[in-house]
Amino acid sequence: KAGVTQTPRYLIKTRGQQVTLSCSPISGHRSVSWYQQTPGQGLQFLFEYFSETQRNKGNFPGRFSGRQFSNSRSEMNVSTLELGDSALYLCASSTAGNEQFFGPGTRLTVL
Amino acid sequence: GENVEQHPSTLSVQEGDSAVIKCTYSDSASNYFPWYKQELGKGPQLIIDIRSNVGEKKDQRIAVTLNKTAKHFSLHITETQPEDSAVYFCAASTSYSSGYALNFGKGTSLLVTP
Numbered sequence: 001k002a003g004v005t006q007t008p009r010y011l012i013k014t015r016g017q018q019v020t021l022s023c024s025p026i027s028g029h030r031s032v033s034w035y036q037q038t039p040g041q042g043l044q045f046l047f048e049y050f051s052e053t054q055r056n057k058g059n060f061p062g063r064f065s066g067r068q069f070s071n072s073r074s075e076m077n078v079s080t081l082e083l084g085d086s087a088l089y090l091c092a093s094s095t096a097g098n099e100q101f102f103g104p105g106t107r108l109t110v111l
Numbered sequence: 112g113e114n115v116e117q118h119p120s121t122l123s124v125q126e127g128d129s130a131v132i133k134c135t136y137s138d139s140a141s142n143y144f145p146w147y148k149q150e151l152g153k154g155p156q157l158i159i160d161i162r163s164n165v166g167e168k169k170d171q172r173i174a175v176t177l178n179k180t181a182k183h184f185s186l187h188i189t190e191t192q193p194e195d196s197a198v199y200f201c202a203a204s205t206s207y208s209s210g211y212a213l214n215f216g217k218g219t220s221l222l223v224t225p
């Protein structure tokens with residue numbers, strides 16, 4: 001079974017721009033969660049989607065948003081990028097809940 | 112919200128020795144406790160997990176113990192090998208009525224020297 005895939009793997013943007021990251025979950029998995037990983041804050045939960053509905057949201061500003069499509073693929077968007085948004089963004093998929101399998105991540109650098 | 116503390120932040124052991132990483136959590140409603148291994152340039156890999164109705168679980172050289180009363184859980188790696196060198200994260204999860212969220216510890220960088 002193919003694992004979780006994330007595209008792109010690396011991204012460089014400038015402050016004020018917006019960015020969209022994509023995640024394809026493991027086949028059959030309907031839950032997709034997003035996490036931000038930074039050296040200072042570690043791994044922090046952004047949001048979780050299940051069957052195209054956001055079920056849970058972490059403590060991030062409204063500039064961070066996401067969506068899930070009918071095939072369970074998910075995208076997250078960050079608008080008005082700030083330097084502090086530089087991080088590894090990880091997507092994890094699950095059949096229905098807490099046993100989550102992570103993708104390789106998208107490394108976002110904001111200049 | 113849930114707060115997960117993980118110790119130590121770095122751990123160096125000789126090949127063949129055991130390694131122990133400890134975590135505490137604050138939310139008594141947490142009921143799922145996974146451990147992840149993250150190698151450089153890769154995403155976290157689930158290596159073992161335990162649920163709140165179980166006190167101990169073992170998978171070959173890896174074991175996890177859970178003490179719900181004290182709200183702490185530990186990862187034990189026996190007969191360590193150089194390829195065990197990585198960053199290990201513990202996490203705690205609460206099953207909300209509408210979804211899940213993993214709350215992670217800050218990680219332990221394990222170095223196994225030959």
